[in-house]
Amino acid sequence: QSALTQPPSASGSPGQSVAISCTGTSSDVGTSNYVSWYQQHPGKAPRLMIYDVDKRPSGVPDRFSGSKSGNTASLTVSGLQAEDEADYYCSSFTGSKNRVFGGGTKLTVL
Amino acid sequence: EVQLVESGGGLVQSGGSLRLSCVASGFTFSDYFMEWVRQVPGKGLEWVGLIRKKGDSYTTEYAASVKGRFTISRDDSKNSLFLQMTSLKAEDTAVYYCGRDNYYKYDCWGQGTLVTVSS
Numbered sequence: 473q474s475a476l477t478q479p480p481s482a483s484g485s486p487g488q489s490v491a492i493s494c495t496g497t498s499s500d501v502g503t504s505n506y507v508s509w510y511q512q513h514p515g516k517a518p519r520l521m522i523y524d525v526d527k528r529p530s531g532v533p534d535r536f537s538g539s540k541s542g543n544t545a546s547l548t549v550s551g552l553q554a555e556d557e558a559d560y561y562c563s564s565f566t567g568s569k570n571r572v573f574g575g576g577t578k579l580t581v582l
Numbered sequence: 583e584v585q586l587v588e589s590g591g592g593l594v595q596s597g598g599s600l601r602l603s604c605v606a607s608g609f610t611f612s613d614y615f616m617e618w619v620r621q622v623p624g625k626g627l628e629w630v631g632l633i634r635k636k637g638d639s640y641t642t643e644y645a646a647s648v649k650g651r652f653t654i655s656r657d658d659s660k661n662s663l664f665l666q667m668t669s670l671k672a673e674d675t676a677v678y679y680c681g682r683d684n685y686y687k688y689d690c691w692g693q694g695t696l697v698t699v700s701s
Binding site: 475506508510512517518519520523524529561563565569570571572573574575576 | 617619625626627628629632643645679685686687688689691692693694
């Protein structure tokens with residue numbers, strides 16, 4: 473199972489919005505309602521930010537949102553804040569009962 | 583507080599074996615699928631495998647990269663998850679995380695344990 477494709481980097485100024493894409497195939501993202509996004513700060517464990525494509529766990533700011541179109545899912549961070557600077561990973565359930573992660577995107581707040 | 587704590591990492595020679603443990607607290611461990619995810623230092627996350635709960639016969643799934651070498655098991659009476667790793671290779675060097683699979687989302691992660699395979 474190949475990793476999902478994410479851009480290696482993204483950036484934005486405080487207050488701006490930035491979108492991170494996650495492209496898979498019709499065997500994973502394209503047919504899965506179980507796409508999730510994780511935030512990881514250096515030296516820390518990942519944190520769930522979005523699940524089931526567009527749902528937010530309690531405690532996650534509503535500045536974070538998720539969507540999906542075809543084989544591509546997206547995470548949008550609105551009103552960027554300094555603490556949003558981190559690595560972000562998407563994940564999807566696959567048709568072969570496995571899970572797969574994206575390669576990760578380093579978000580820089582300028 | 584929902585918590586997962588891994589242990590058992592360390593330095594092992596290529597071809598060797600190692601057993602990782604993950605102890606859960608703060609939730610009913612037996613109600614959840616549990617999974618292992620690894621991360622090469624400075625690189626991305628890689629799914630390793632999962633074990634389902636008793637009602638699903640404790641069945642397992644593995645990534646192609648570890649299938650046949652790694653075995654996931656659990657002891658619900660001890661709220662514990664295990665990863666038995668054999669025939670270790672240099673490319674298995676990574677931080678290994680255990681994660682709670684709450685209907686296809688990892689809503690709880692351990693702090694990770696580092697496995698270093700020397701060649």
